[in-house]
Each structure stands twice: as structure tokens, then as C-alpha cells.
Amino acid sequence: MTQTLNLTINGTARAIALDDPRATLLDVLRERIGLTGTKKGCDRGQCGACTVLIDGRRMNACLALALSHDGASITTVEGLAQGCDLHPVQAAFIRHDGFQCGYCTPGQIMSAIALIAEGEAGLDPERVREGMSGNLCRCAAYAGITEAVLDATRTMKGNAA
Numbered sequence: 001m002t003q004t005l006n007l008t009i010n011g012t013a014r015a016i017a018l019d020d021p022r023a024t025l026l027d028v029l030r031e032r033i034g035l036t037g038t039k040k041g042c043d044r045g046q047c048g049a050c051t052v053l054i055d056g057r058r059m060n061a062c063l064a065l066a067l068s069h070d071g072a073s074i075t076t077v078e079g080l081a082q083g084c085d086l087h088p089v090q091a092a093f094i095r096h097d098g099f100q101c102g103y104c105t106p107g108q109i110m111s112a113i114a115l116i117a118e119g120e121a122g123l124d125p126e127r128v129r130e131g132m133s134g135n136l137c138r139c140a141a142y143a144g145i146t147e148a149v150l151d152a153t154r155t156m157k158g159n160a161a
């Protein structure tokens with residue numbers, strides 16, 4: 001039986017007909033909507049490559065049953081830049097070489113945005129590393145990632161002041 005899934009994705013309302021009620025949010029985003037910026041790494045909640053924001057909270061889209069988030073607002077990496085203006089976290093990742101192959105980067109960036117919003121890590125590198133520990137990087141670009149998150153935290157705090 002086909003069911004309709006209603007989501008607001010990067011600010012656009014979508015009604016998606018789902019044949020399979022077991023579809024994950026990750027597969028809906030990548031295969032039904034064509035938003036392939038969200039990556040599939042492990043598909044079992046271990047790597048963080050699929051991190052998106054669901055109603056502002058970071059979540060592994062590979063573990064999220066799409067239908068259980070009916071009515072939610074989803075933000076993916078494609079929804080961050082405003083035209084040519086990158087989100088401060090995206091810009092900081094570039095400034096600090098927070099990536100090599102880039103495969104983990106969309107998940108890292110989404111997770112960093114949520115971490116900064118949560119306000120738990122602040123400017124403490126150890127807490128940033130802990131807060132980002134659900135996002136693995138096989139290229140081990142961790143030093144740059146931590147610097148980027150700290151830099152973006154400073155920028156975003158400044159913008160909010």
C-alpha cells in the first residue's frame with residue numbers, strides 16, 4: 001500500500017509517495033529526492049556520513065525510518081549555502097582543510113552545525129572532539145575538522161552578538 005510522506009526539505013514542502021514503509025530517510029533523500037550530498041557510508045549508524053538535521057537536531061538518516069518523521073523539517077548540506085554565500089561552518093572547513101576526500105564532510109558539517117547550536121562544546125577543543133566523535137573520517141582530517149568547528153563557533157557567536 002502506498003503511503004504519503006510529507007516533509008519540508010531545505011524549506012520546500014514535499015509530498016512523497018512511499019511504496020515501502022521501511023524506507024529510511026537516507027534512501028528517500030538520495031534516491032527519491034536526488035539530494036545525494038548526504039552520504040551513505042556504513043548504512044548502520046556507525047560513521048555519521050548520513051547526518052542531517054531533523055527539526056534542528058542532528059540524526060543519522062540511515063537509522064531514521066522516513067515515515068516516523070512525517071511532517072518534520074529536514075535540513076541537508078544542500079540547504080546551507082545562500083546562493084554563493086557559504087554557511088560559516090562550510091567556509092571554516094575550507095579555511096582549515098577540514099577534509100581530504102570529502103566523503104564524510106557533509107555529515108561532519110551538519111553535525112558541527114548542531115553541536116554549535118547545542119552550545120555544549122563552546123571553544124574547548126576536547127569537548128569539540130567529543131561532540132564530533134560520532135562522525136568518522138577515514139582520511140583522518142580530524143585536526144582540521146576541530147579547528148574548523150572552533151573557528152565557526154567564534155564566527156557564529158560573533159554574528160549572534
Ligand code: FES
Pocket residue numbers: 039040041042043044045046047048049050051060061062063
Ligand atoms: S551511513 Fe549512517 S551512520 Fe554511516
Ligand code: FES
Pocket residue numbers: 098099100101102103104105136137138139140141
Ligand atoms: S575527508 Fe575523507 S573520509 Fe573524511
